Every structure is written in C-alpha cells, then in structure tokens.
Amino acid sequence: MKKLINDPADVVAEALKGMAAAHPDLLRVDHEQRIVYRADAPVQGKVGLVSGGGSGHEPLHGGFVGPGMLDAACAGEVFTSPVPDQMMAATRGVDGGVGVLHIVKNYTGDVMNFEMAAEMAAAETGVEVVAVVTNDDVAVQDSLYTAGRRGVGGTVLVEKIAGAAADEGRDLAGVADVARRVNDGARSMGMALTSCTVPAAGRPTFDLGEDEIEIGIGIHGEPGRRRVPAAPAREVAEMIMEPILADLDFTGDDGVIAFVNGMGGTPLIELYVVYNEVATILAKAGVSVARSLVGPYITSLEMAGCSVTLLKVDDELLRLWDAPVKTPGLRWRA
Incomplete structure (x- = not known):
C-alpha cells in the first residue's frame, strides 16, 4: 500500500485539519465531532442542509459545504457511516429556526443513523x-x-439544487420537494477499472484481473452487474448508458444535466473521452444536454473508473443549478 498518509488511524482527522487550514474563509470544523460547517452557520431564517457519510468519497460531502450547497457535513471513518450523535450535533448547529433537511444516501447505516439523529x-x-x-x-x-x-x-446534484432552493429562502417543505424532484429525475451507473485500498485494511477491496472491468460497481467496491473484458471507452460508455436510458425517458424540450464523474484514480483527459461518447449516445437517443459537469466529485479513494449521471431538468431546476455556489469542491458565479 502506497499512500500519502501518516498513520491509517489518523487519516480522517488529519484530512479534516487540512480542510480547515485550506479553507478558513468557507469552513469551520468541529474536530471532536468531525463535522464540517459553513463558516457562518447557522444562518437565521434559512433551512439548514445536512449530509454526510463515510470518508473516502471527497469532495463529497465536506467539500460541498458552503453558500449555495450544504450547511454541514458529518464525516465517518473511511466507507463507514457517521454516528447519530454527529448527525444530531450537526442538525443543532445549522438550525436557523425554520427546520433542517437531511440528505441521505441510500445505504443501510446512513439511513438508520440519520433517522435516529432526527428523532x-x-x-x-x-x-x-x-x-x-x-x-x-x-x-x-x-x-x-x-x-x-x-x-x-x-447526490451531488441534489445537494447543489436543494442548496440553491434553501439559499433563496424557500421553506422546509419547499426545499425538500426540490430535493425529491432531483432525486426522482436522476439516474446513475458506474464502472471500475481497478479496486481501491481502504487505509485501515491495507489491501485492495476486491480483485480485478488485468483484462477485466466491473460494470455497475458501487462507491464502496460493492459488486456490479457483471465483470467483462476490458474495452474501449466507446463500448464502456454504451454499457453504462444503456441501463440509464432504459430506466427513464430523458427526451423532451428541456434536456438533461449530464454528469461524468471520476472515481478518484482516472485522469480528466479520460473523463472527457467518456463524456464525448456520452454526448454522442445522447444525441442519437434524441436527448439534449442543457448543462454538463465533468470531474471527480463523488470518488472511491483511488479507484480507477467513472460513473454517469443524467438528470432530467426543467427551467426551475436549471435556474437553481445555475445559482451561485461557493464551496471547496464546486464553485461558480460567487
């Protein structure tokens, strides 16, 4: 295992210290509870947004804390859910008097712990x-x-768009409705060229042969739909896009946000090769692209691979997507 770390047991704590040192204008970090707050939280009269999960997916979630996105993010150990006490502390810490929205990825530990924290x-x-x-x-x-x-x-798109809705002053029900609409209109599929190595484990999470790739992999190394021989980007994009386009009708006048995400170990040049193939597939399918996002935004340590997310949009969702955002991991018009 070759990693730029000190002690595997200290990776999360030291990374949070690094975030606080790098972004003092944007973030305030509770190192005891391992919670990243936007510097001005709580914002009175604004719905607070809290998310979180296991570390190792950076910039998700702590890198998306700041104006226009999250008010707080709870950091668990690598690939391990935060605990309810963290989530409850974050909820209290962002409560501006009009309620708090929890954005929770559908993993058993995250769902259970966020439910306990809300109660x-x-x-x-x-x-x-x-x-x-x-x-x-x-x-x-x-x-x-x-x-x-x-x-x-x-999840990245939910946090951005719901964050914009909260920043423009919508009430809790309105922000939650926007978040649900984004989730309902989004579909994703990922693949891996290699495994990743959790620092505490010191060995790859799973084994892939030199000539194998995994289609449908999860962000913690969960098994995919199938293991196939390595293939050119064009064929990989087709394997990813086919189930996405089959699951929801993305045609229509308003188009989609097309998001090609890197899993942590894939260079940007390769992600743009994949995006080119995705754009070609969408054009053939009669799906117009209204906005795009390319880069490593929800990663799996150093896993090589990518995922594609399509979000069916309308004028309102596009306006919220375009709204200013100022976080370590995503920033425009701010």
Whole structure:
C-alpha cells in the first residue's frame, strides 16, 4: 500500500485539519465531532442542509459545504457511516429556526443513523427535520449495503439544487420537494477499472484481473452487474448508458444535466473521452444536454473508473443549478 498518509488511524482527522487550514474563509470544523460547517452557520431564517457519510468519497460531502450547497457535513471513518450523535450535533448547529433537511444516501447505516439523529433532535430541541434519501443508481435494486437502489452521483446534484432552493429562502417543505424532484429525475451507473485500498485494511477491496472491468460497481467496491473484458471507452460508455436510458425517458424540450464523474484514480483527459461518447449516445437517443459537469466529485479513494449521471431538468431546476455556489469542491458565479 502506497499512500500519502501518516498513520491509517489518523487519516480522517488529519484530512479534516487540512480542510480547515485550506479553507478558513468557507469552513469551520468541529474536530471532536468531525463535522464540517459553513463558516457562518447557522444562518437565521434559512433551512439548514445536512449530509454526510463515510470518508473516502471527497469532495463529497465536506467539500460541498458552503453558500449555495450544504450547511454541514458529518464525516465517518473511511466507507463507514457517521454516528447519530454527529448527525444530531450537526442538525443543532445549522438550525436557523425554520427546520433542517437531511440528505441521505441510500445505504443501510446512513439511513438508520440519520433517522435516529432526527428523532433525537426533535425530542431534545424541537427542531423540525425532513429527510430525503437519494437512490439514483440503476446498477442494482438491492445489495448487501442497501434496501433498494444506492445513492451515488445524483447526490451531488441534489445537494447543489436543494442548496440553491434553501439559499433563496424557500421553506422546509419547499426545499425538500426540490430535493425529491432531483432525486426522482436522476439516474446513475458506474464502472471500475481497478479496486481501491481502504487505509485501515491495507489491501485492495476486491480483485480485478488485468483484462477485466466491473460494470455497475458501487462507491464502496460493492459488486456490479457483471465483470467483462476490458474495452474501449466507446463500448464502456454504451454499457453504462444503456441501463440509464432504459430506466427513464430523458427526451423532451428541456434536456438533461449530464454528469461524468471520476472515481478518484482516472485522469480528466479520460473523463472527457467518456463524456464525448456520452454526448454522442445522447444525441442519437434524441436527448439534449442543457448543462454538463465533468470531474471527480463523488470518488472511491483511488479507484480507477467513472460513473454517469443524467438528470432530467426543467427551467426551475436549471435556474437553481445555475445559482451561485461557493464551496471547496464546486464553485461558480460567487
């Protein structure tokens, strides 16, 4: 195992110290609870947005804390859910008096712990909490980690668009409705060229042969739909796009946000090769692209591979997508 770390047990704590040192204008970090807050939280009169999950997926979630996106993110150990006490503390810490939205990826531990935190926060502080669970992964219906589809790349789009809705002053029900609409209109599929190595484990999460790739992989190394021989980007894009386009009708006048995500170990030049293939497939399918996003935004440590997310949009969702955002991991018009 070759990694730029000190002690595997200290990776998350030291990474959070690095985030705080790198972005003091944007972030405030509770190192004891391992919570990343936007520097001005809580913002009075604004719905607070809290998300979180296991570390190792950076910039998700802590890199998306700031104006226009999340108010707080809870950091678990690598690929391990945060605990309810963290989530409850974050909920209290972002409560501006009008309620808090939890954005939760559909993994069993995350869902259970966020539910417990919401109940605890309501009982102890009276804050109103609504949860939206993301489940955009078309690769599987069920896995060892989920009941139903997993929350993957669509989570980034939910956090951005719901964050814009909260920043423009919508109430809790309105922000939650936007988040659900984004999740309902998003579909994702991923693939892996290589495994990744969790620092505490010191060995690859799974084995792939030199001439094998995994189609439909999860962000924690969960098995995909099938293992196939290595193939050119054109064929890989077709294998990813076919189940996405089969699952939802993306045709229409308003188009889609097309998001090609890197899993952590794939260079940007390759992601643009994949995006070119995705754009060609969409054009042939009669799907117009309204906006695009290309880069490593929800990663799996150093896994080589990519995922594609399509979001069916309308004028309102596009306006919220285009709204200013200022976070370490995503920034425009700010």
